[in-house]
Amino acid sequence: MRGAPAAAQRACARRGDEFQNVPAGSSVPVSVYPQGGDRYEIIVASGHYRSRCSVTGNGNVMSMDPY
Template sequence: MRGVPDAAQRACGERADRQTDRPSGSSVAVGMRELGRNEYELTMAAGWTRYTCRVSGSGEVLWLEPAR
């Protein structure tokens, strides 16, 4: 995803992988929204499941929940 720091994408991917018990590197960002204040909301695809991940630019995952 262009415009999203690598650390943020990596952190959300790792958290989604753990949440779904998938191999490392399985979850990918398929959507993003910049929230300002160096925060992003990423839509993560973990197999058929989608998650919403809010994360800081430095890679601190604030929360991860199933997408609605």
């Protein structure tokens, strides 16, 4: 997926696993929306569930919400 740094994508995928209580490595980023500056909103898929991850480019997850 393009548009967000790899560190941000990895951080959101890990947090998605925890947030949706699925096995490690189950969550994957599916879309990204740049929010300006060094912030991104990444939609993470965990099986049938989706989450909205707000993250900085270096992988600091600010929030995770159901989508």
